[in-house]
Amino acid sequence: MGSPASALLTDLYQLTMLQGYFEQGMEEIAVFEFFVRRLPKERRFLVAAGLEQGLEYLQGLRFSQRELDWIDACGRFKPGFVDRLATLRFTGDVHAMPEGTVFFADEPILRVAAPLPQAQLVESRLINLLHFQTLIASKAARCVLAAPHKLLVDFGMRRAHGAEAALLAARAGYIAGLDGTATVLAAPRFDIPVFGTMAHSFIECQDDEVRAFEYFAHAQPGNVVLLIDTYDTEAAARKVVELAPRLAHEGIAIRGVRIDSGDLTRHAREVRRILDEAGHREITIFASGSLDEHALQAMVAAGAPVDGFGIGTLLDTSADRPYLDCAYKLVEYAARPRRKRSEGKATWPGRKQVYRVLGEAGRLDHDILSIEGDAQSGRTLLEPVMVSGRRLAAPPDLERIRAYTRCELQRLPDSLRGLGPAPAHEVRVTEALRRLAAAVDAHTPRMGP
């Protein structure tokens, strides 16, 4: 009891409401949509991610006997409730934007249509899965735009918020275009390339820095990347230059050096000069330490001779904006559109579709948000992915998702590619959707006096 797949990984009120729904026979089809209410000023676009884990969760949803026993014994629910839970499975339909799709405020990236108790129960974990990977993929995409043609590696496991965050951040980052991760488990789990060098402790355990370099090269002759900032970066670069011919005699090539502290641009220039003057243009420079898209952009703009970057904490925690204002909201019940009208949190009712209209050179021009069936020009972004609890296709290969995301990022107009705040991308709400909202309001309690 306690795996990420546990049906108890939900908010208590979901179970409480389920009991009410069962009692009142409220089991007609409910439609919920997941969307982001508004983009933070730190993001010009978002990248949908996490669908795969969401569908896995829906497909595997069931209460184990131990979980049922716990619910029965906890004293909060009536006799008979667990009998209903025991047979509960997810039998609904799901529409979604493919992972890697660029999207904007108010656009649903996932729609669940299922008997109300099912659609309700899954809210907490679906949000938990879609929110986090979307958060990280969106941040990682900015890093990719900021440093094109550079090797970018996720280094964030240690300060990611727990084990699952570390693994899913590696996945979301890879989808968005990073080249890989340092987190080993991401390789067997998701088939993501892993990268690694060495830590300062390896150097410090030796009395001599050069000897540490040599030991490391012998242990890992196929992938010699030496960390050179433990004591004095430039002095260590000169030691690398002296060591290179000795290792070459043994058939070992030094592939690169890593700098992890100080003014990375300045050190990279000095180190590049030292390496080049000794004829070692082939030795690459890798930089890490408190990097994010802004630091990458600044280093690229400064022409820092860095071949690759390790991006850690600021990516895996999405540090400048560690959450999105997202929601999973009821939009229809028993074939009638619904919406919430709480102050500042009103939502669009009904099953919706998003249409993407391209402009010049195949770049995004604007999106159209309408009700399903109200055909508009442009590509429809929400596709059926699950029917009656069964997936319509095998999970797409991560490489395919990554390639699709690359295309999505190529379609971004210049107005969406920069890092600073910018006017929002245009999402046109159709007359049909506005009329529907007005009609729904006419049928629900009126706003205050």
Place this chain on the structure above:
Amino acid sequence: MGSPASALLTDLYQLTMLQGYFEQGMEEIAVFEFFVRRLPKERRFLVAAGLEQGLEYLQGLRFSQRELDWIDACGRFKPGFVDRLATLRFTGDVHAMPEGTVFFADEPILRVAAPLPQAQLVESRLINLLHFQTLIASKAARCVLAAPHKLLVDFGMRRAHGAEAALLAARAGYIAGLDGTATVLAAPRFDIPVFGTMAHSFIECQDDEVRAFEYFAHAQPGNVVLLIDTYDTEAAARKVVELAPRLAHEGIAIRGVRIDSGDLTRHAREVRRILDEAGHREITIFASGSLDEHALQAMVAAGAPVDGFGIGTLLDTSADRPYLDCAYKLVEYAARPRRKRSEGKATWPGRKQVYRVLGEAGRLDHDILSIEGDAQSGRTLLEPVMVSGRRLAAPPDLERIRAYTRCELQRLPDSLRGLGPAPAHEVRVTEALRRLAAAVDAHTPRMGP
């Protein structure tokens, strides 16, 4: 392959270095300490948390056959490496501050002394576990200080960074003094009280708000807390007043109402007035929605008649500061103190101890950071918790940790209790430690010209 306990939940360079250590016979005792380099300006103190999960991880550390097979097949390591990994267990000693201890910059909260390969391998996951819970406990403690005597509940699962983050945030928040969580799984897992009300969807699925309230009350007669902001908060409060006598006839009492949007203080005042005028002083008001310690403090200062708060996203992501500048650093190898001197990242060498000196009224006065064995006045904060890979005591009860944390918070002087930036608490570094650092530097490569 993929559980949070997996030995592959580490950075690739740990495995790469292990191969080097094994080859060179570098298996003497290495001592690493985990500490926070500097406090963010948003925190005046930190609360240590996550030790329990760290010790569990150390005690369970082993590579499964599938993991060994993967390592063997991945093509990165030499034959024979997995044979060494197959028998690897954690056999070291651990000192730590008890969970719930208040601490400051440069003060180690955990010290590992183990054969170098073991002490190295566990770095990534130990940081991952200690960092996150410490982050959340420290944030939650600020909420507790900001709203004393209020019911505080963690509502953050949906936007926590994954499943483990949600569960460990519930735990860290409870340690720091929250009253419970909405995350069901935290109850069977950690024995934390769970709380829950109802969602807007429950209301919206009915055509009539009052009927939704009634249904909910019947389904959950022992815990009727009604959400009243779906359409019009004050109008819904009047409906609650009308409904109360009808429910009372059936023996059902309305315990409270929840407000989740708009100006919470203003709505709470209006709702309180409506309830009181109808003689329902016993119905409590619970508020939620974008709350953090600053919002709590403002509402308490304004005298908002709110009995309890649900604190979600901003707590579980520690949104104002979603990471700490923490490190797990080598301080000794083969009985010789070590330290890193990278620019801006220099650390204190040797095994250290932290002494806490109390002043007036038993409040914190200053701390002393020295080397182990250099007895100072004050309470020693680092205690032995594991010897030769075995815990010295059974895991402490969460209630005991929580009570201890309460005492710790009571000892905070006024200068540490406020929310805004403030001068750092004094941590005195002893002459003995300074001398040791100088001696270590004399034995390691010199800083650049």
